[in-house]
Amino acid sequence: MSVSKVQTLIFDTFGTLVDWRTSIVDDLSRWGAKNGVVLDWAAFADEWKTAYRPGMDAVNSGKRAWVPVRQIYREKLDEMLPQYGLDNVSENDRHFINEVWYRLNAWPDTVPGLERLAKKYVLSSFSNSDFLGMALMTKHASLPFDAIITAENVRKFKPDPSMYEMAVELMGQGNPERIMLVAAHNYDLAHARKHGMATAFIARPTEYGPEQKTDIRAEQEWDIVVASAEQLAQELGC
Incomplete structure (x- = not known):
């Protein structure tokens, strides 16, 4: 053409x-160092990303009403945190972590x-x-x-x-x-x-x-x- x-x-x-991947790993590594949290942030980012396509497909197919992608990521984050021993992370920190997708x-x-x-x-x-x-x-x-x-x-x-x-x-x-x-x-x-x-x-x-x-x-x-x-x-x- x-x-x-x-x-x-x-x-x-x-x-x-x-x-996105390097940015998330670097950003959350800094958050972890500040808060005494040591994780494999690359593995964390990779698992988090797995929510992306299924969440969007559910909206596109009509199985779910419209939600922005930040909500899809937030739901996955709330699911993951206890699995990584971080179930006591505050709401403010959860919001900060989720907003990494825009940093x-x-x-x-x-x-x-x-x-x-x-x-x-x-x-x-x-x-x-x-x-x-x-x-x-x-x-x-x-x-x-x-x-x-x-x-x-x-x-x-x-x-x-x-x-x-x-x-x-x-x-x-x-x-x-x-x-x-x-x-x-x-x-x-x-x-x-x-x-x-x-x-x-x-x-x-x-x-x-x-x-x-x-x-x-x-x-x-x-x-x-x-x-x-x-x-x-x-x-x-x-």
């Missing part, structure tokens, strides 16, 4: 632009790449996050977005078609060829392509740690395949 008509880049954020740091190439892209394109998030959470993370990670769109806009999660339809309507004024989705996840790009958008894959082979099994590489011939946001900027002439 030609990318010559693209005016707006919409970005998956968790994993694509921010390194995530960008990959080193993210901000330099986006700053270059912003000189030519409109930039927006395209995330399963809730709206406030994305605003908080955008500020924390210094992401130079012009707009924020999230699952909360349609109360469904990717890959529900309403997410992609919403992006086309809001960011392309009904013209999907004006939009490129940038993501590190092949499933996301596949659904964007079905809705007529251009696609760019950024490889993040350590998003899930050193033993990552999925999304190691591009699984289709996406319009652009790169290893960093800075390389994407170069490919798009920025």
Whole structure:
């Protein structure tokens, strides 16, 4: 697909632009050191993340009414804490721990790449996050977005078609060829392509740690395949 008509880049954020796993491990390690808690925080983060897809699928299928992803993570956190011997953690600390999902740091190439892209394109998030959470993370990670769109806009999660339809309507004024989705996840790009958008894959082979099994590489011939946001900027002439 030609990318010559693209005016707006919409970005998956968790994993694509921010390194959620390393950020959580580092953040909670500091909390643990302050509070005398020693845990394998990498294992903790990995187990916590397992709630993500099943929780969203329950909403998308209608088995559960809409809840934001922060609620899905909070429910899993409350389930996990006793298993890790932390059942006496206060409500304030539970809230602080859960909000770590919005204190995530960008990959080193993210901000330099986006700053270059912003000189030519409109930039927006395209995330399963809730709206406030994305605003908080955008500020924390210094992401130079012009707009924020999230699952909360349609109360469904990717890959529900309403997410992609919403992006086309809001960011392309009904013209999907004006939009490129940038993501590190092949499933996301596949659904964007079905809705007529251009696609760019950024490889993040350590998003899930050193033993990552999925999304190691591009699984289709996406319009652009790169290893960093800075390389994407170069490919798009920025």
